[in-house]
Amino acid sequence: MDDLYDEFGNFIGEEADASEEESEHGVDAGQYVYDEEFEAAHEPTGQELMELDDEGPSNAVVLHEDKQYYPTAQQVYGADVETLVQEEDAQPLTQPIIAPPDIKKFTIEEDDLPPVFFDRGFMADLMNYPDQIRNVALAGHLHHGKTSFMDMLVMETHDIGERLEKRSGKKRDEQLRYTDVHVLERERGVSVKAAPMSLVLQSTKGKSHLFNIIDTPGHVNFVDEVAASLRLVDGVALVVDVVEGVQVNTEQIIKHAVLEDIPMTLIVNKVDRLILELRLPPTDAYFKLKHCIEEINTIIENTIPGAGEKRRLSPEKGNVLFACSEMGWCFTLQSFAKMYADNFPGVIMDEFAKRLWGDVYFNPKKRTFSRKPLQGENRAKRSFISFILEPIYKVFSLSISQSPEDLKATLASLDIVLKPSQYKTDAKVLLKLVCEQFFGPSTGFVDMVVQHIPSPLEAAQKQLERYYTGPLDTKVAESMKACDQDGPLVINITKLFNATDGKSFSSFGRVMSGTARPGMQVRVLGEGYSIDDEEDMTMATISGVHIAETRYNIPTDGIPAGNWALLGGIDNSIVKSATVMPPKLEDDEEAYIFKPITHFTESVLKVAVEPINPSELPKMLDGLRKINKSYPLITTKVEESGEHIILGTGELYMDCVLHDLRRLYADMEIKVSDPVTRFCETVDEMSATKCYAITPNKKNKITMVAEPLDDGIPEDIEAGHVKMRDGTRKVAKFFEEKYGWDLLAARSIWAFGPDELGPNILQDDTLPSEVDKSLLKTVRETIRQGFSWAAREGPLCEERKLVHLSLLYLLPFRLLHSAFCMDCIARTRPPSILFPSDTCTPHARHTTQRVSARPAERI
Structure with a gap:
């Protein structure tokens, strides 16, 4: 017994073995209670932790792995909470468990509508009066002052002066650049996108006008934005730096405006550089100004000989503005003459303005004007020097050199009052403050535009004749001519602007007829739409209508005809440009589109792109679709090798495109190939053999011949000296x-290709004795389309154009369902394919041409 207990009385002996029968009975009974009674009585309800056990402890046997020591996440947080069990190192420390919302902002925008010096309700009312509206584009070369001129107009109309004065550090000295909102534009100081703004400006007589102004880029790579903008305007304000003069892009814009018959005015900018940088005397400054203006008139005359006098730019005509946008002043001869008329009652403004330019001399002793200069001591000066340049020189010199006390007395004689603290500012700031009060607001610019650029009502007829593809005697055309805001809705869309986050686009265009309102259901007609082929047409609903103001958009319930509108919800089917019309026109009229935009240049720089991660290919394709919408002249395509190709106008252009693709639209990393330039194909001699093809039914045959054009013909066609729409x-x-x-051969010209100003000619050289001309005319349009397609794509290396392709002769046939290629016999293709590139048998001459062809250059 003693061995069974220790010294403290604890039992340490072996336990008695239970009988086998009892053990089996006990286990069976316990198992029965666990499986049936416990499961039935304790079915989980989610409220176990809240219930009190009134029955006392249970004798049920619960296994260790079935016991619940802690409540589950579902019981604590609810059934809708998703719980994830991961390893400890599955997520890096730099990545938060719950990431904050990622809001991308690649453009600058106002938090709210900024205060302005005019009533926005008054601006909305002015939209109903087309005769008081002017649609203008500011165009010119890089860094000639377009954006700074726009800043000057913004400062006159927007009450943001106090906000700018609060800037500190480097931002205080930065230029405003109100219309540069893209992140690349701010970093590089170069405008990339066209930026529209609607402002209410007053003329010299105090009459208010609604100015729809679009600030265009000046870099030669972004001329596609200029071309898209010029489609929406009724006139161009050409901005030229007086020191640099006419540059490459300036000449391109002048030629395009003259060929498109767009009225043009001139802003001779940065006049202060003649005084502060070059330090020219007034006489030399006059000749510099005159040379700059005459240089532009020479380009106008050379573009269309004989039309130069009608389009001549001259200060005495009132279509030339002298400006210094950085210092915030501008004037015309008429507005400067008004300053004299206000101070000297005897001066007649209009008569005095006519004598302020050219070889008109003023004799100060006799106080008379003469056309001939006087010799000797009493030699007279030109009136422009005496009455304009010398006063400006005096204002500049006194503002910079005089002491604050003397300057205060001098300015008081000119009715210019400054704050005491402003006299202590930097010389450049002080000079700007003096000039702003001396010259006053930009009423001269308003007078010039109102006088020399037509209103939407006056320019509607010309817009339709040049760009509308439909007949001009229909009700829709008559409504557009009258800018009828109660007529059917017609909008010409030429530009797409992305949202701040880059996920959506708004369509920007000109309302030609009717009133654009939110909630309207419309038809969106693409560039490929025609009466015969309605595939490029979609139905959409306008989700919102805004007045575009670059950094902010003003929502409105309707924009009438003659104005610009920013529309939301209709951009899904728009790639470059489109025409918006109602679902059904009155009297079941047919819908016609506006012509695609005619660009100055073409995309010649080519790169191939692919995602670093192959699984992100769909993401990259979506980004390519978006940059295709954002840039008017960008071209994306897939080569036969599977490469995704991007074609742009230049290196800076492609850099901006790829930045937007990586950061704004696709948000991914991509691999980019080395850039290459494309080849341009041409014809250097007449085809050695007649190229023919037979349709599958063996009953129709087409034969064609290619030969080079005479020297000078392609240039004349591209310059617009001859046009097919002029008539046969x-x-x-x-x-x-x-x-x-x-004469017979000349009358047989069917088309120029690939477009209206294309340097290629399609000619019918068949004889009436051999071909039924009536049957031939039934397929004339089909042949034209095939010719345009072939000239645009190129049969040899699939490049954009067959540059200087010459005559194509047609021999007897009935239907056109075949293919051809220069200098080789083409294999017959399926009926719907014209001029396929893979039908070309590579001759030795073909290979030599491709190797020796000069890239990005017309041979």
């Missing part, structure tokens, strides 16, 4: 008189 007789007369063509 005028075209035939042009080729007969200038190039000695046979």
Whole structure:
């Protein structure tokens, strides 16, 4: 017994073995209670932790792994909470468990509508009066002052002066650049996108006008934005730096405006550089100004000989503005003459303004004007020097050199009052403050635009004749001519602007007829739409209508005809440009579109892109679709090798495109190939053999021949000296008189290609005795389309154009369902394919041409 207990009385002996029968009975009974009674009585309800056990402890046997020591996450947080069990190192420490919302902002925008010096309700009322509206584009070369001129107008209309004065550090000295909102524009100091703004400005007489102004980029790579903007305007304000003069892009814009018959005015900017930088005397400054203006008139005359006098830019006509946008002043001869008329009652403003330019001399002793200069001591000066340049020089010199006390007395004689603290500022700031009060607001600019640029009502007829593809005698056309805001809705869309986050686009265009309102259901007609082929058409609903103001948009319930509108919700099917019309026109009229935009240049720089992570290919494709919408002249395509190709106008252009693709639209890393330039194909001699093809039914045959054009013809076509829309007789007369063509051959010209100003000619050289001309005319349009497609794509290396391709001759046939290629016999293709590139048999001459062709250059 003693061995069974220790010294403290604890039992340490072996326990008695239970009988096998009892053990089995006990286990069976316990198992029965666990499986049935416990499961039935303790079915989980989610409220176990809240219930009190009134029955006391249970004798049920619960296994260790089935016991619940802690409540589950579902019981604590609810059934809708998702719980994730991961390893400890599955997520890096730099990545938060719950990431904050990622809001991308690649553009600058106002938090709220900024205060302005005019009533926005008054601006909305002015939209109903087309005769008081002017649609203008500021265009010119890089860094010639377009954006700074726009800043000057913004400062006159927007009450943001106090906000700018609060800037500190480097931002205080930065230029405002109100219309540069893209992150790349701010970093590089170069405008990349066109920026529209609607402002209410007053003329010299105090009459208010609504100015729809679009600030365009000046870099030669972004001329596509200029071309898209010029489609929406009724006139161009050409900005030229007086020191640099006419540059490459300036000449391009002048030629395009003259060929498109767009009225043009001139802003001679940065006049202060003649005084502060070059330090020219007034006489030399006058000749510099005159040379700059005459240089532009020479380009106008050379573009269309004989039309120079009508379009001539001259200060005495009132279509030339002298400005210094950085210092905030501008004037015309008329506005400067008004300053004299206000101070000297005897001066007649209009008569005095006519004598302020040219070889008009003022004799101060006799106080008379003369056309001939006087010799000797009493030699007279030109009136522009005496009455304009010398006073400006005096204001500049006194503001910079005089002491604050003397300057205060001098300015008081000119009715200019400054704050005491402003006299202690930097010389440049002080000079700007003096000039702003001396010259006053930009009423001269308003007078010039109102006088020399037509209103939307006056320019509607010309817009339709040049850009509308439909007949001009329909009700829709008559409504557009009258800018009828109660007529059917017609909008010409030429530009797409991305939202701040880059996920959506708004369509920007000009309302030609009717009133654009939110909630309207419309038809969006793409560039490929026609009456015969309605595939490029979609139905959409306008989700919002805004007045575009660059950094902010003003929502409105309707924008009438003659104005610009920013529309939301209709951009899904728009790639470059489109025409918006109602679902059904009155009297079931057919819907016609506006012509695609005619660009100055073409995309010649080519790169291939691919995602670093192959699984992100769909993401990259979506980004490519978006940059195709954002940039008017960008081209994306897939080569036969599977490469995704981007075509742009230049290196800076492609850099901006790829930045937007990586950061704004796709948000991914991509691999980019080395840039290459494309080849341009041409014809250097007549085809060695007649190229023919037979349709599958063996009953139709087409034969064509290619040969080079005479020197000078492609240039004349591209310059617009001859156009197919002038009529067959005028075209035939042009080729007969200038190039000695046979009259019958000249009248057989069917089309220029690939577009209206394309340097290629399609000619019918069939004879009436061999071909049924009536049957031939039934497929004329089909042949034209095939010719345009071939000239645009190129049969050899699939480049953009067959540059200087010459005559194509047609022999007897009935239907066109075949393919051809220069200098080789093409294999027959399926009926719907014209001019396929893979039908070309590579001759030795073909190979030599491709190797020796100069890239990005017309041969």
